[in-house]
Amino acid sequence: MSWTYATFLSLLTVLLALSWSPEADSAAVPSSTGSTKDPQGPLNKIFMKEADASNFFRRRSRRGAKSQDEINAEQRQILAADERKREFHEEKRNKFESFAEEEDDEQDERSRESTEQWREFHYDGMHPPQEYNRQST
Template sequence: MSWTLRVSFLSLLATVLILALCSETDSAAVPDDAEAAEPKGSVRHVFVPESDASNFFKQRGRRSAKRQAEVQAEQRVWLAARERRREHNEEQRDEFENYAEEEHDEQDERTRERSEQYREYHYDGLYPRYHWH
């Protein structure tokens, strides 16, 4: 036997021996029917008995009326979304108003400068200068 075959055989044998002696291997096996009836740990929080599950679907069918708590919860979610939408629209409007005001001011400044340059260039000295106040 070559040395690589011996090393792989020994590592495989050690792995099988560790798995056989380890107590955790029971959890990897398929549980018996007796163990399946008693859920352990967090499993019992996830699953509900079949009768409770069927009662849930019978209680709240597609066309049945909603309970008051459900209606109030939906209204709270809807109102919160509406408030967020309103705040977003208000922010957008404020940003646009600020932008429009700045653009208007810049346009006024450019117009004033252009008309001032025009007056200075075309001034013939016959009329008194017109000044912006």
């Protein structure tokens, strides 16, 4: 029973503190007497007259034609961006090709060395090494 009593007291103190705080007055619903003097009140800031609204949309709906200078400038920007992309991809492809070529060369060198070591190890002295045979033919 003591915990229910303590809970009740804490809820009561929170309720009193909230009701006495200054923020509680601003969150309260205004009375109907305040709305009689200015019926449009905050709605004036949100809504505009019909004529103003139609003029607003009429001005925004029509898009002015671009001049030839604007069209040319846009085309130059597009072409420059395409050229930068093309150069970037070409550079990337060249780097990859050179990397792949170096890897192939290293692999060829390793396989040549291992083949040479195998021939030296298995050479019995009876026949000349294969490299001499190839060079003589």
